[in-house]
Amino acid sequence: MLPLRCHLKRTPPQKLLCRFCAMMGKLQSKLKHSTYKYSRPDAIIEERIKTTAFHEYSPAHVDTVSVVAALNSDLCVSGGKDKTVVAYNWKTGNVVKRFRGHEHDITKIACLHKSNQFFSASRDRMVMMWDLHGSSQPRQQFSGHAMVVTGLAVSPDSAQLCTGSRDNTLVLWDVGTGQCVERASVSRNLLWDLRQTRNRICEYKGHFQTVASCVFLPRALALMPVIATSSHDCKVKIWNQDTGACLFTLSLDGSGPLTSLAVGDTISLLCASFRRGIHLLRVDHSSGLELREVAVF
Incomplete structure (x- = not known):
């Protein structure tokens, strides 16, 4: 019985439980x-x-996380310095899918309303469209900015995507074709006068x-x-x-x-x-x- 007692001291039940939880993806x-x-x-x-x-x-990323967005009531989509877009079930603590394609940090993420599709922007000047249930390759790519993409906005009908960049341009894209619909140059420092709406500013x-x-x-x-x-x-x-x-x-x-x-x-x-x-x-x-x-x- 002595060897058995020594073994139990070296590996208490708490440690065995912790190892089991780690194998299941949780601590x-x-x-x-x-x-x-x-x-x-x-x-x-x-x-x-x-x-x-x-x-x-289980961590969604191995480095700094710069953005997170909700895809639905169970899943979120995040991106960061590890150049990876991750779909994560935040209720169970499990990674659903990883998307790789960007060459630099992920800066922004925008999700299509009531859809399994979403966009990611990056310091590599690219915007990519992904499908949760599709392949690991981007469904669509939007290329045209000269510097890091810092803004993403999807139209209410999900047909168009607007992007902003440090190259001082706003670009309107057709989601289906990936083609540029309109491009506008803007000032580096914009000041919008909200007082013209005559609504209270808080x-x-x-x-x-x-x-x-x-x-x-x-x-x-x-x-x-x-x-x-x-x-x-x-x-x-x-x-x-x-x-x-x-x-x-x-x-x-x-x-x-x-x-x-x-x-x-x-x-x-x-x-x-x-x-x-x-x-x-x-x-x-x-x-x-x-x-x-x-x-x-």
Whole structure:
């Protein structure tokens, strides 16, 4: 019995379980201390520290993640410095498919509405169209910019794609043929006068560094219209869209600049970061409009 007892000491059940979970593409839950600010109804802002359990799933990328977008209520599409576009099931923690074709960092991703198709832009000056259920090769390529592509927008009917670049041009493309429909040169520094609409302009103050992303949150989350922002200061904030009041602040300490936000479903947000991949955040209604980190991949 002595050799058996020694063997059990060397390989405790916890380690065996951890190895098994790693083989399945997941790690055990860990405890994480997150700092956040909560705005009480009496207007007093409290800073709290919450210890929560979260999952570390198989990483979607091996390097910095620069952008994430929601393809549907289960899948997200992301890209980054590893030059790879990844379709990921953020509910199960599994990579669905990897798409390779770009020669440099992925800068932007745009998904076709109610479709399995999406676009990726890159520092290689190219835009590629992919099909989740198609081949690993791009379905369409859009070539014509002289510098990095920094903007993507799909028309409501999904027939046209608009791209912007640091070469100071906007290009309108036909999605079906990949041909340029129209090209326009624009000033490097554009100033749009929103006051001409005569609508109220709201200012959201609170981040200390560059704000990299802003999304409108589903109306089901709160009684008021709310938006969420992510910043290079490692913080995600929820705001009252109409008043500009900051309702909640979640600090993802150690994650580096937060580069992109996407709405996963009615209670979930996806946040891309430089150092820790993609964070899955969930809205907790038990004590107000709070965000908590539940997974990272």
